[in-house]
Amino acid sequence: MGLIFTKTCVLCCKTLDADAGKAAMLCPACAKAVREQYRCTERFQIDGADDAAAPLLYTGAVADAVKRFKFKHRQHYADWFAAQTLPVLAERLDTWMPDLVTFIPIGVLHWYQRGYNQAELLAQRIAAPFSLSCAATLWKRPFTPKQSGRKDAAAREKNAKRALWIRAGIDLSGKSVVLVDDIITTGSTAAAAVKLLREMGATHVYVLAPTRTPSGRRD
Template identity: 30%
Template sequence: MTAIRHWGRKLLDAVLPPLCLCCGAIVAEPGALCAQCWSGLRFVAAPLCPVCGQPFDTDPGGADMMCGRCLAEPPPWARARAVFCYDDASKPLILRFKHADRLEGAPAFGRWLARAGAELLIDCHLIVPVPLNRWKLLARRYNQAALLAQALGRESKVAVAADGLLRLRRTPPQGHFSRAERQRNVRGAFAPHPRLDVCGKNVLLVDDVLTTGATLGECSRVLLRQGAARVDVLTLGRVLLSPA
């Protein structure tokens, strides 16, 4: 059976060669990046803020040293981590996954998330994705955050509540909003599913990109009000913010 799958894969690749998830160049296997796109990604690594996961330009002198933004306004989650920086190199990768039906990358993304969020998964009880509005879900046909959460769940063997959170209303795109405007835009936009049980549990909230943290912060508050013991955040990409 293994040989049949092997030659079936070879035949399919000959007819429809696998393409780089980021640029569309031909690659060796499905769900992979070409060497150029891989080398262009800036993976998030220490030293970084232990709370928001923003990488520091220089070592602040201690693993517990928070960035100025978190010191001034601590987010509701406990820890946030990301796989790579969201920039010109990684943007096509996420946009193809999010809007262009390039879903074959989900298994690889799950592995990347598991590595980036290893410390968050140690005592995690439940993985919950950021939800989409029902009309956007109908138009897109899938929730990219839910696909990431499910891939991470398969990789980590942690339970996933794919519909644990509900989006109550459609919010305007936030691309040009300030931090304060983003927070107002998502306030009251989320609610727990009636059957969601997070009481006393450590929850890992998953999304594709962390920007200002407004959406992830509002979802974290909902989970904490529902009784979660702790909420951590894990994303594929994160926008690098200027120092506060």
């Protein structure tokens, strides 16, 4: 007896047709929506970073999928979000020339609640096809308030600066580093991480995430 096909679309959660194939992760309607509605085409900057990029807009069904990825134990979504992000890195490989891929850390409490760091899952999948090393370089300080709870840019920036710290014994001297996160909002967390990576000796730091909030919206 064959197995029952119950794979669902990453974005709308509808069951995919059995003939969609093992690699399919989107239904046809959502695949079209990604092409027509969710592509991030605007360039943006992160303070202190040499460059930054994201392939998708954090809105609508994409934003809902990120939330399920982070909070509903949909670790396998990392495969789809990484697949969207890989071409972005591929296009920049000759200019970024990365030596290492790292990621934004999460706090100990969130780790025990979730059992994984979504940014780490993404970083691993982004690094592997290019045979790049992937390593943790930063800590999240305990009892740091959530960034999502800080509603204005100034509050986010202040909170981000005290949220992260350097892991001991890591030397990034002369290295080109790609920093991975799941969402770029105001960029405060990424900017704080970039500053620390520079202090660890990184010559170049690039920020890469699968999603970015649309211009004018930073909630």
